[in-house]
Amino acid sequence: MSVVFQSAAWKKLVFAGCVCLWACQAWAAGDEAQESAAAKSLLTKAVAHYQQVGDKALAEFSRQGEFVDGERYVFVTDTNGVMLASGGPSVVLIGRDVSSVLDPDLQKAFKDVLKTPESAGIQQAEYRWQNWRDGKVERKHVYFQRIGDRILAVGYYLPRASPEQARALLDKASKALEQDQDGTLESINNLKGGFLQDDLYVFVVDVGTKRYVAHGTNLRLVNTDFSKIKDPEGKPVGIPMLExxxxxxxxxxxYRWRNPVTGKIEHKHAYMRKVGDFLVAVGYYNG
Structure with a gap:
Protein backbone atom coordinates (compact mmCIF):
# COMPACT_ATOMS: atom_id res chain seq x y z
CA MET A 1 0.00 0.00 0.00
CA SER A 2 2.86 2.32 0.92
CA VAL A 3 4.66 1.57 -2.34
CA VAL A 4 1.53 2.36 -4.38
CA PHE A 5 1.09 5.62 -2.53
CA GLN A 6 4.70 6.70 -3.06
CA SER A 7 4.48 5.80 -6.74
CA ALA A 8 1.29 7.82 -7.16
CA ALA A 9 2.75 10.75 -5.25
CA TRP A 10 5.89 10.62 -7.36
CA LYS A 11 3.84 10.64 -10.58
CA LYS A 12 1.93 13.68 -9.35
CA LEU A 13 5.20 15.44 -8.48
CA VAL A 14 6.72 14.69 -11.88
CA PHE A 15 3.52 15.76 -13.64
CA ALA A 16 3.43 19.01 -11.66
CA GLY A 17 7.06 19.68 -12.53
CA CYS A 18 6.41 19.08 -16.22
CA VAL A 19 3.40 21.40 -16.16
CA CYS A 20 5.52 24.08 -14.51
CA LEU A 21 8.28 23.68 -17.09
CA TRP A 22 5.83 23.73 -20.00
CA ALA A 23 4.17 26.83 -18.58
CA CYS A 24 7.52 28.61 -18.19
CA GLN A 25 8.57 27.70 -21.71
CA ALA A 26 5.24 28.91 -23.06
CA TRP A 27 5.65 32.18 -21.12
CA ALA A 28 9.15 32.68 -22.57
CA ALA A 29 7.90 31.91 -26.07
CA GLY A 30 5.03 34.36 -25.59
CA ASP A 31 7.43 37.02 -24.33
CA GLU A 32 9.63 36.63 -27.42
CA ALA A 33 6.56 36.67 -29.66
CA GLN A 34 5.60 40.04 -28.20
CA GLU A 35 9.12 41.40 -28.79
CA SER A 36 9.02 40.11 -32.35
CA ALA A 37 5.62 41.65 -33.06
CA ALA A 38 6.66 44.99 -31.55
CA ALA A 39 9.88 45.12 -33.59
CA LYS A 40 8.09 44.27 -36.82
CA SER A 41 5.39 46.85 -36.07
CA LEU A 42 7.98 49.57 -35.47
CA LEU A 43 9.71 48.69 -38.75
CA THR A 44 6.42 48.81 -40.66
CA LYS A 45 5.72 52.23 -39.18
CA ALA A 46 9.19 53.48 -40.09
CA VAL A 47 8.96 52.17 -43.65
CA ALA A 48 5.59 53.88 -44.18
CA HIS A 49 6.98 57.16 -42.87
CA TYR A 50 10.10 56.92 -45.03
CA GLN A 51 8.00 56.25 -48.12
CA GLN A 52 6.10 59.47 -47.38
CA VAL A 53 8.95 61.88 -46.62
CA GLY A 54 12.08 60.15 -47.93
CA ASP A 55 15.46 61.03 -46.39
CA LYS A 56 13.86 63.71 -44.23
CA ALA A 57 12.89 60.80 -41.97
CA LEU A 58 16.54 60.00 -41.21
CA ALA A 59 16.81 62.84 -38.69
CA GLU A 60 13.62 61.68 -36.97
CA PHE A 61 14.92 58.12 -36.76
CA SER A 62 18.10 59.39 -35.08
CA ARG A 63 16.51 61.10 -32.09
CA GLN A 64 14.36 60.04 -29.18
CA GLY A 65 10.71 59.99 -30.17
CA GLU A 66 8.10 57.84 -31.80
CA PHE A 67 10.67 55.66 -33.57
CA VAL A 68 12.38 54.54 -30.36
CA ASP A 69 10.59 52.01 -28.17
CA GLY A 70 12.69 50.94 -25.18
CA GLU A 71 15.58 48.83 -26.52
CA ARG A 72 13.96 48.77 -29.94
CA TYR A 73 14.94 51.48 -32.37
CA VAL A 74 15.12 52.13 -36.11
CA PHE A 75 18.47 52.18 -37.87
CA VAL A 76 19.18 52.77 -41.54
CA THR A 77 22.11 51.99 -43.84
CA ASP A 78 22.59 52.53 -47.52
CA THR A 79 23.33 49.63 -49.86
CA ASN A 80 27.07 50.27 -49.45
CA GLY A 81 26.79 49.56 -45.72
CA VAL A 82 27.14 53.14 -44.48
CA MET A 83 25.05 53.98 -41.41
CA LEU A 84 22.64 56.83 -42.17
CA ALA A 85 20.43 56.91 -39.08
CA SER A 86 20.04 55.24 -35.69
CA GLY A 87 17.87 55.82 -32.67
CA GLY A 88 20.21 53.75 -30.48
CA PRO A 89 23.90 53.64 -29.49
CA SER A 90 24.90 52.87 -33.08
CA VAL A 91 24.20 56.57 -33.76
CA VAL A 92 27.98 56.96 -33.31
CA LEU A 93 28.42 54.97 -36.53
CA ILE A 94 26.50 57.42 -38.70
CA GLY A 95 28.60 58.21 -41.73
CA ARG A 96 30.76 55.12 -41.30
CA ASP A 97 30.81 51.75 -43.06
CA VAL A 98 29.17 49.40 -40.56
CA SER A 99 31.17 46.42 -41.81
CA SER A 100 34.32 48.03 -40.37
CA VAL A 101 33.14 47.22 -36.84
CA LEU A 102 31.75 43.76 -37.57
CA ASP A 103 33.52 40.51 -36.80
CA PRO A 104 34.87 38.77 -39.92
CA ASP A 105 32.22 36.04 -39.70
CA LEU A 106 29.47 38.68 -39.79
CA GLN A 107 30.83 40.74 -42.65
CA LYS A 108 29.74 38.28 -45.35
CA ALA A 109 26.24 37.98 -43.86
CA PHE A 110 26.00 41.77 -43.75
CA LYS A 111 27.01 42.04 -47.42
CA ASP A 112 24.30 39.50 -48.31
CA VAL A 113 21.74 41.66 -46.49
CA LEU A 114 22.85 44.68 -48.52
CA LYS A 115 22.08 42.74 -51.72
CA THR A 116 18.48 42.00 -50.69
CA PRO A 117 16.10 43.03 -53.50
CA GLU A 118 13.44 45.62 -52.74
CA SER A 119 10.75 43.19 -53.90
CA ALA A 120 11.62 40.81 -51.03
CA GLY A 121 9.67 42.87 -48.48
CA ILE A 122 10.39 42.42 -44.78
CA GLN A 123 13.27 40.02 -44.13
CA GLN A 124 14.89 38.85 -40.90
CA ALA A 125 18.29 37.82 -39.61
CA GLU A 126 20.09 37.06 -36.36
CA TYR A 127 23.50 38.18 -35.19
CA ARG A 128 25.42 39.13 -32.05
CA TRP A 129 25.69 42.76 -30.94
CA GLN A 130 26.62 44.65 -27.81
CA ASN A 131 23.58 45.51 -25.68
CA TRP A 132 24.19 49.09 -24.57
CA ARG A 133 22.14 48.56 -21.40
CA ASP A 134 24.38 45.88 -19.88
CA GLY A 135 27.49 46.11 -22.07
CA LYS A 136 27.29 42.43 -23.00
CA VAL A 137 27.38 40.96 -26.48
CA GLU A 138 24.06 39.18 -26.95
CA ARG A 139 22.03 37.58 -29.70
CA LYS A 140 19.88 40.04 -31.59
CA HIS A 141 17.05 39.32 -34.00
CA VAL A 142 16.48 41.97 -36.64
CA TYR A 143 13.75 42.69 -39.17
CA PHE A 144 14.80 44.74 -42.19
CA GLN A 145 13.36 46.01 -45.47
CA ARG A 146 14.98 47.63 -48.48
CA ILE A 147 13.45 50.80 -49.87
CA GLY A 148 15.37 52.05 -52.91
CA ASP A 149 19.02 52.20 -51.88
CA ARG A 150 18.15 52.37 -48.19
CA ILE A 151 17.76 49.48 -45.76
CA LEU A 152 15.59 50.14 -42.72
CA ALA A 153 15.83 47.82 -39.73
CA VAL A 154 14.61 47.22 -36.18
CA GLY A 155 16.00 44.57 -33.84
CA TYR A 156 15.50 43.14 -30.38
CA TYR A 157 17.73 41.16 -28.04
CA LEU A 158 17.31 37.47 -27.28
CA PRO A 159 18.85 37.01 -23.83
CA ARG A 160 17.46 33.52 -23.22
CA ALA A 161 19.22 30.65 -24.92
CA SER A 162 17.29 27.53 -25.98
CA PRO A 163 17.32 24.00 -24.51
CA GLU A 164 19.05 22.82 -27.68
CA GLN A 165 21.85 25.35 -27.20
CA ALA A 166 22.24 24.28 -23.57
CA ARG A 167 22.62 20.63 -24.57
CA ALA A 168 25.09 21.58 -27.30
CA LEU A 169 27.24 23.51 -24.82
CA LEU A 170 27.13 20.55 -22.40
CA ASP A 171 28.29 18.26 -25.22
CA LYS A 172 31.10 20.67 -26.05
CA ALA A 173 32.28 20.93 -22.44
CA SER A 174 32.06 17.17 -21.88
CA LYS A 175 34.15 16.34 -24.94
CA ALA A 176 36.68 19.02 -24.09
CA LEU A 177 37.09 17.67 -20.54
CA GLU A 178 37.69 14.17 -21.87
CA GLN A 179 40.43 15.47 -24.17
CA ASP A 180 42.09 18.11 -21.97
CA GLN A 181 40.88 18.23 -18.38
CA ASP A 182 43.14 20.94 -16.98
CA GLY A 183 42.95 23.13 -20.07
CA THR A 184 39.16 22.94 -20.19
CA LEU A 185 38.72 23.80 -16.50
CA GLU A 186 41.01 26.77 -17.03
CA SER A 187 39.02 27.88 -20.08
CA ILE A 188 35.71 27.68 -18.20
CA ASN A 189 37.10 29.74 -15.32
CA ASN A 190 38.67 32.20 -17.76
CA LEU A 191 35.15 33.35 -18.74
CA LYS A 192 36.43 34.06 -22.27
CA GLY A 193 37.43 30.52 -23.17
CA GLY A 194 34.42 29.75 -25.31
CA PHE A 195 32.17 28.25 -22.63
CA LEU A 196 30.07 31.34 -21.91
CA GLN A 197 27.27 32.01 -24.40
CA ASP A 198 24.63 34.63 -23.60
CA ASP A 199 22.96 33.32 -20.42
CA LEU A 200 24.46 29.85 -20.84
CA TYR A 201 27.53 28.81 -18.89
CA VAL A 202 29.20 25.63 -17.66
CA PHE A 203 29.93 24.64 -14.09
CA VAL A 204 31.92 21.60 -12.97
CA VAL A 205 31.90 19.85 -9.60
CA ASP A 206 34.26 17.17 -8.28
CA VAL A 207 31.88 14.40 -7.23
CA GLY A 208 34.36 13.08 -4.65
CA THR A 209 35.08 16.34 -2.81
CA LYS A 210 31.66 17.87 -3.70
CA ARG A 211 33.42 21.12 -4.50
CA TYR A 212 33.22 23.35 -7.55
CA VAL A 213 36.33 23.14 -9.70
CA ALA A 214 35.06 25.50 -12.41
CA HIS A 215 32.25 28.00 -12.88
CA GLY A 216 31.46 29.99 -15.98
CA THR A 217 30.26 33.22 -14.35
CA ASN A 218 31.15 33.21 -10.65
CA LEU A 219 34.75 32.39 -9.74
CA ARG A 220 33.97 32.94 -6.06
CA LEU A 221 32.15 29.61 -6.08
CA VAL A 222 35.27 27.67 -7.11
CA ASN A 223 36.47 25.43 -4.23
CA THR A 224 33.22 25.98 -2.31
CA ASP A 225 30.98 23.08 -1.24
CA PHE A 226 28.39 22.41 -3.95
CA SER A 227 26.37 20.15 -1.64
CA LYS A 228 25.43 23.20 0.46
CA ILE A 229 24.07 25.19 -2.49
CA LYS A 230 20.38 26.14 -2.32
CA ASP A 231 18.27 28.37 -4.54
CA PRO A 232 17.01 31.80 -3.31
CA GLU A 233 13.87 30.11 -1.95
CA GLY A 234 15.85 27.60 0.08
CA LYS A 235 15.34 24.62 -2.22
CA PRO A 236 18.39 22.30 -2.23
CA VAL A 237 20.30 22.33 -5.50
CA GLY A 238 23.64 20.66 -4.85
CA ILE A 239 22.57 17.57 -2.90
CA PRO A 240 19.84 16.31 -5.28
CA MET A 241 22.05 16.87 -8.31
CA LEU A 242 24.96 14.99 -6.74
CA GLU A 243 22.69 12.14 -5.66
CA TYR A 255 15.39 25.17 -9.74
CA ARG A 256 15.52 28.97 -9.54
CA TRP A 257 18.69 30.97 -10.07
CA ARG A 258 19.93 34.42 -11.04
CA ASN A 259 20.14 34.92 -14.81
CA PRO A 260 23.51 36.63 -15.48
CA VAL A 261 22.07 38.47 -18.50
CA THR A 262 18.77 39.76 -17.15
CA GLY A 263 19.94 39.99 -13.52
CA LYS A 264 16.62 38.47 -12.40
CA ILE A 265 15.86 35.31 -10.42
CA GLU A 266 14.34 32.92 -12.98
CA HIS A 267 13.42 29.28 -13.43
CA LYS A 268 16.42 27.29 -14.59
CA HIS A 269 16.47 23.83 -16.14
CA ALA A 270 19.88 22.16 -15.83
CA TYR A 271 21.26 19.33 -17.93
CA MET A 272 24.04 17.43 -16.19
CA ARG A 273 26.41 14.63 -17.08
CA LYS A 274 29.12 12.65 -15.32
CA VAL A 275 32.49 12.94 -17.01
CA GLY A 276 35.16 10.98 -15.17
CA ASP A 277 35.05 12.18 -11.56
CA PHE A 278 33.17 15.35 -12.47
CA LEU A 279 29.57 16.48 -12.57
CA VAL A 280 29.32 18.81 -15.58
CA ALA A 281 26.21 20.96 -15.96
CA VAL A 282 24.66 23.60 -18.22
CA GLY A 283 21.24 25.12 -17.63
CA TYR A 284 18.90 27.31 -19.63
CA TYR A 285 16.55 29.92 -18.20
CA ASN A 286 12.84 29.88 -18.97
CA GLY A 287 11.55 32.95 -17.17
Whole structure:
Protein backbone atom coordinates (compact mmCIF):
# COMPACT_ATOMS: atom_id res chain seq x y z
CA MET A 1 0.00 0.00 0.00
CA SER A 2 2.86 2.32 0.92
CA VAL A 3 4.66 1.57 -2.34
CA VAL A 4 1.53 2.36 -4.38
CA PHE A 5 1.09 5.62 -2.53
CA GLN A 6 4.70 6.70 -3.06
CA SER A 7 4.48 5.80 -6.74
CA ALA A 8 1.29 7.82 -7.16
CA ALA A 9 2.75 10.75 -5.25
CA TRP A 10 5.89 10.62 -7.36
CA LYS A 11 3.84 10.64 -10.58
CA LYS A 12 1.93 13.68 -9.35
CA LEU A 13 5.20 15.44 -8.48
CA VAL A 14 6.72 14.69 -11.88
CA PHE A 15 3.52 15.76 -13.64
CA ALA A 16 3.43 19.01 -11.66
CA GLY A 17 7.06 19.68 -12.53
CA CYS A 18 6.41 19.08 -16.22
CA VAL A 19 3.40 21.40 -16.16
CA CYS A 20 5.52 24.08 -14.51
CA LEU A 21 8.28 23.68 -17.09
CA TRP A 22 5.83 23.73 -20.00
CA ALA A 23 4.17 26.83 -18.58
CA CYS A 24 7.52 28.61 -18.19
CA GLN A 25 8.57 27.70 -21.71
CA ALA A 26 5.24 28.91 -23.06
CA TRP A 27 5.65 32.18 -21.12
CA ALA A 28 9.15 32.68 -22.57
CA ALA A 29 7.90 31.91 -26.07
CA GLY A 30 5.03 34.36 -25.59
CA ASP A 31 7.43 37.02 -24.33
CA GLU A 32 9.63 36.63 -27.42
CA ALA A 33 6.56 36.67 -29.66
CA GLN A 34 5.60 40.04 -28.20
CA GLU A 35 9.12 41.40 -28.79
CA SER A 36 9.02 40.11 -32.35
CA ALA A 37 5.62 41.65 -33.06
CA ALA A 38 6.66 44.99 -31.55
CA ALA A 39 9.88 45.12 -33.59
CA LYS A 40 8.09 44.27 -36.82
CA SER A 41 5.39 46.85 -36.07
CA LEU A 42 7.98 49.57 -35.47
CA LEU A 43 9.71 48.69 -38.75
CA THR A 44 6.42 48.81 -40.66
CA LYS A 45 5.72 52.23 -39.18
CA ALA A 46 9.19 53.48 -40.09
CA VAL A 47 8.96 52.17 -43.65
CA ALA A 48 5.59 53.88 -44.18
CA HIS A 49 6.98 57.16 -42.87
CA TYR A 50 10.10 56.92 -45.03
CA GLN A 51 8.00 56.25 -48.12
CA GLN A 52 6.10 59.47 -47.38
CA VAL A 53 8.95 61.88 -46.62
CA GLY A 54 12.08 60.15 -47.93
CA ASP A 55 15.46 61.03 -46.39
CA LYS A 56 13.86 63.71 -44.23
CA ALA A 57 12.89 60.80 -41.97
CA LEU A 58 16.54 60.00 -41.21
CA ALA A 59 16.81 62.84 -38.69
CA GLU A 60 13.62 61.68 -36.97
CA PHE A 61 14.92 58.12 -36.76
CA SER A 62 18.10 59.39 -35.08
CA ARG A 63 16.51 61.10 -32.09
CA GLN A 64 14.36 60.04 -29.18
CA GLY A 65 10.71 59.99 -30.17
CA GLU A 66 8.10 57.84 -31.80
CA PHE A 67 10.67 55.66 -33.57
CA VAL A 68 12.38 54.54 -30.36
CA ASP A 69 10.59 52.01 -28.17
CA GLY A 70 12.69 50.94 -25.18
CA GLU A 71 15.58 48.83 -26.52
CA ARG A 72 13.96 48.77 -29.94
CA TYR A 73 14.94 51.48 -32.37
CA VAL A 74 15.12 52.13 -36.11
CA PHE A 75 18.47 52.18 -37.87
CA VAL A 76 19.18 52.77 -41.54
CA THR A 77 22.11 51.99 -43.84
CA ASP A 78 22.59 52.53 -47.52
CA THR A 79 23.33 49.63 -49.86
CA ASN A 80 27.07 50.27 -49.45
CA GLY A 81 26.79 49.56 -45.72
CA VAL A 82 27.14 53.14 -44.48
CA MET A 83 25.05 53.98 -41.41
CA LEU A 84 22.64 56.83 -42.17
CA ALA A 85 20.43 56.91 -39.08
CA SER A 86 20.04 55.24 -35.69
CA GLY A 87 17.87 55.82 -32.67
CA GLY A 88 20.21 53.75 -30.48
CA PRO A 89 23.90 53.64 -29.49
CA SER A 90 24.90 52.87 -33.08
CA VAL A 91 24.20 56.57 -33.76
CA VAL A 92 27.98 56.96 -33.31
CA LEU A 93 28.42 54.97 -36.53
CA ILE A 94 26.50 57.42 -38.70
CA GLY A 95 28.60 58.21 -41.73
CA ARG A 96 30.76 55.12 -41.30
CA ASP A 97 30.81 51.75 -43.06
CA VAL A 98 29.17 49.40 -40.56
CA SER A 99 31.17 46.42 -41.81
CA SER A 100 34.32 48.03 -40.37
CA VAL A 101 33.14 47.22 -36.84
CA LEU A 102 31.75 43.76 -37.57
CA ASP A 103 33.52 40.51 -36.80
CA PRO A 104 34.87 38.77 -39.92
CA ASP A 105 32.22 36.04 -39.70
CA LEU A 106 29.47 38.68 -39.79
CA GLN A 107 30.83 40.74 -42.65
CA LYS A 108 29.74 38.28 -45.35
CA ALA A 109 26.24 37.98 -43.86
CA PHE A 110 26.00 41.77 -43.75
CA LYS A 111 27.01 42.04 -47.42
CA ASP A 112 24.30 39.50 -48.31
CA VAL A 113 21.74 41.66 -46.49
CA LEU A 114 22.85 44.68 -48.52
CA LYS A 115 22.08 42.74 -51.72
CA THR A 116 18.48 42.00 -50.69
CA PRO A 117 16.10 43.03 -53.50
CA GLU A 118 13.44 45.62 -52.74
CA SER A 119 10.75 43.19 -53.90
CA ALA A 120 11.62 40.81 -51.03
CA GLY A 121 9.67 42.87 -48.48
CA ILE A 122 10.39 42.42 -44.78
CA GLN A 123 13.27 40.02 -44.13
CA GLN A 124 14.89 38.85 -40.90
CA ALA A 125 18.29 37.82 -39.61
CA GLU A 126 20.09 37.06 -36.36
CA TYR A 127 23.50 38.18 -35.19
CA ARG A 128 25.42 39.13 -32.05
CA TRP A 129 25.69 42.76 -30.94
CA GLN A 130 26.62 44.65 -27.81
CA ASN A 131 23.58 45.51 -25.68
CA TRP A 132 24.19 49.09 -24.57
CA ARG A 133 22.14 48.56 -21.40
CA ASP A 134 24.38 45.88 -19.88
CA GLY A 135 27.49 46.11 -22.07
CA LYS A 136 27.29 42.43 -23.00
CA VAL A 137 27.38 40.96 -26.48
CA GLU A 138 24.06 39.18 -26.95
CA ARG A 139 22.03 37.58 -29.70
CA LYS A 140 19.88 40.04 -31.59
CA HIS A 141 17.05 39.32 -34.00
CA VAL A 142 16.48 41.97 -36.64
CA TYR A 143 13.75 42.69 -39.17
CA PHE A 144 14.80 44.74 -42.19
CA GLN A 145 13.36 46.01 -45.47
CA ARG A 146 14.98 47.63 -48.48
CA ILE A 147 13.45 50.80 -49.87
CA GLY A 148 15.37 52.05 -52.91
CA ASP A 149 19.02 52.20 -51.88
CA ARG A 150 18.15 52.37 -48.19
CA ILE A 151 17.76 49.48 -45.76
CA LEU A 152 15.59 50.14 -42.72
CA ALA A 153 15.83 47.82 -39.73
CA VAL A 154 14.61 47.22 -36.18
CA GLY A 155 16.00 44.57 -33.84
CA TYR A 156 15.50 43.14 -30.38
CA TYR A 157 17.73 41.16 -28.04
CA LEU A 158 17.31 37.47 -27.28
CA PRO A 159 18.85 37.01 -23.83
CA ARG A 160 17.46 33.52 -23.22
CA ALA A 161 19.22 30.65 -24.92
CA SER A 162 17.29 27.53 -25.98
CA PRO A 163 17.32 24.00 -24.51
CA GLU A 164 19.05 22.82 -27.68
CA GLN A 165 21.85 25.35 -27.20
CA ALA A 166 22.24 24.28 -23.57
CA ARG A 167 22.62 20.63 -24.57
CA ALA A 168 25.09 21.58 -27.30
CA LEU A 169 27.24 23.51 -24.82
CA LEU A 170 27.13 20.55 -22.40
CA ASP A 171 28.29 18.26 -25.22
CA LYS A 172 31.10 20.67 -26.05
CA ALA A 173 32.28 20.93 -22.44
CA SER A 174 32.06 17.17 -21.88
CA LYS A 175 34.15 16.34 -24.94
CA ALA A 176 36.68 19.02 -24.09
CA LEU A 177 37.09 17.67 -20.54
CA GLU A 178 37.69 14.17 -21.87
CA GLN A 179 40.43 15.47 -24.17
CA ASP A 180 42.09 18.11 -21.97
CA GLN A 181 40.88 18.23 -18.38
CA ASP A 182 43.14 20.94 -16.98
CA GLY A 183 42.95 23.13 -20.07
CA THR A 184 39.16 22.94 -20.19
CA LEU A 185 38.72 23.80 -16.50
CA GLU A 186 41.01 26.77 -17.03
CA SER A 187 39.02 27.88 -20.08
CA ILE A 188 35.71 27.68 -18.20
CA ASN A 189 37.10 29.74 -15.32
CA ASN A 190 38.67 32.20 -17.76
CA LEU A 191 35.15 33.35 -18.74
CA LYS A 192 36.43 34.06 -22.27
CA GLY A 193 37.43 30.52 -23.17
CA GLY A 194 34.42 29.75 -25.31
CA PHE A 195 32.17 28.25 -22.63
CA LEU A 196 30.07 31.34 -21.91
CA GLN A 197 27.27 32.01 -24.40
CA ASP A 198 24.63 34.63 -23.60
CA ASP A 199 22.96 33.32 -20.42
CA LEU A 200 24.46 29.85 -20.84
CA TYR A 201 27.53 28.81 -18.89
CA VAL A 202 29.20 25.63 -17.66
CA PHE A 203 29.93 24.64 -14.09
CA VAL A 204 31.92 21.60 -12.97
CA VAL A 205 31.90 19.85 -9.60
CA ASP A 206 34.26 17.17 -8.28
CA VAL A 207 31.88 14.40 -7.23
CA GLY A 208 34.36 13.08 -4.65
CA THR A 209 35.08 16.34 -2.81
CA LYS A 210 31.66 17.87 -3.70
CA ARG A 211 33.42 21.12 -4.50
CA TYR A 212 33.22 23.35 -7.55
CA VAL A 213 36.33 23.14 -9.70
CA ALA A 214 35.06 25.50 -12.41
CA HIS A 215 32.25 28.00 -12.88
CA GLY A 216 31.46 29.99 -15.98
CA THR A 217 30.26 33.22 -14.35
CA ASN A 218 31.15 33.21 -10.65
CA LEU A 219 34.75 32.39 -9.74
CA ARG A 220 33.97 32.94 -6.06
CA LEU A 221 32.15 29.61 -6.08
CA VAL A 222 35.27 27.67 -7.11
CA ASN A 223 36.47 25.43 -4.23
CA THR A 224 33.22 25.98 -2.31
CA ASP A 225 30.98 23.08 -1.24
CA PHE A 226 28.39 22.41 -3.95
CA SER A 227 26.37 20.15 -1.64
CA LYS A 228 25.43 23.20 0.46
CA ILE A 229 24.07 25.19 -2.49
CA LYS A 230 20.38 26.14 -2.32
CA ASP A 231 18.27 28.37 -4.54
CA PRO A 232 17.01 31.80 -3.31
CA GLU A 233 13.87 30.11 -1.95
CA GLY A 234 15.85 27.60 0.08
CA LYS A 235 15.34 24.62 -2.22
CA PRO A 236 18.39 22.30 -2.23
CA VAL A 237 20.30 22.33 -5.50
CA GLY A 238 23.64 20.66 -4.85
CA ILE A 239 22.57 17.57 -2.90
CA PRO A 240 19.84 16.31 -5.28
CA MET A 241 22.05 16.87 -8.31
CA LEU A 242 24.96 14.99 -6.74
CA GLU A 243 22.69 12.14 -5.66
CA UNK A 244 21.18 11.91 -9.14
CA UNK A 245 24.52 11.79 -10.93
CA UNK A 246 25.76 9.02 -8.62
CA UNK A 247 22.91 6.79 -9.79
CA UNK A 248 22.90 7.59 -13.49
CA UNK A 249 25.27 9.03 -16.12
CA UNK A 250 23.01 11.95 -17.02
CA UNK A 251 20.11 13.85 -15.49
CA UNK A 252 18.04 17.03 -15.37
CA UNK A 253 17.06 19.28 -12.49
CA UNK A 254 14.78 22.32 -12.19
CA TYR A 255 15.39 25.17 -9.74
CA ARG A 256 15.52 28.97 -9.54
CA TRP A 257 18.69 30.97 -10.07
CA ARG A 258 19.93 34.42 -11.04
CA ASN A 259 20.14 34.92 -14.81
CA PRO A 260 23.51 36.63 -15.48
CA VAL A 261 22.07 38.47 -18.50
CA THR A 262 18.77 39.76 -17.15
CA GLY A 263 19.94 39.99 -13.52
CA LYS A 264 16.62 38.47 -12.40
CA ILE A 265 15.86 35.31 -10.42
CA GLU A 266 14.34 32.92 -12.98
CA HIS A 267 13.42 29.28 -13.43
CA LYS A 268 16.42 27.29 -14.59
CA HIS A 269 16.47 23.83 -16.14
CA ALA A 270 19.88 22.16 -15.83
CA TYR A 271 21.26 19.33 -17.93
CA MET A 272 24.04 17.43 -16.19
CA ARG A 273 26.41 14.63 -17.08
CA LYS A 274 29.12 12.65 -15.32
CA VAL A 275 32.49 12.94 -17.01
CA GLY A 276 35.16 10.98 -15.17
CA ASP A 277 35.05 12.18 -11.56
CA PHE A 278 33.17 15.35 -12.47
CA LEU A 279 29.57 16.48 -12.57
CA VAL A 280 29.32 18.81 -15.58
CA ALA A 281 26.21 20.96 -15.96
CA VAL A 282 24.66 23.60 -18.22
CA GLY A 283 21.24 25.12 -17.63
CA TYR A 284 18.90 27.31 -19.63
CA TYR A 285 16.55 29.92 -18.20
CA ASN A 286 12.84 29.88 -18.97
CA GLY A 287 11.55 32.95 -17.17
Missing amino acids: MIKKQPEGEYE
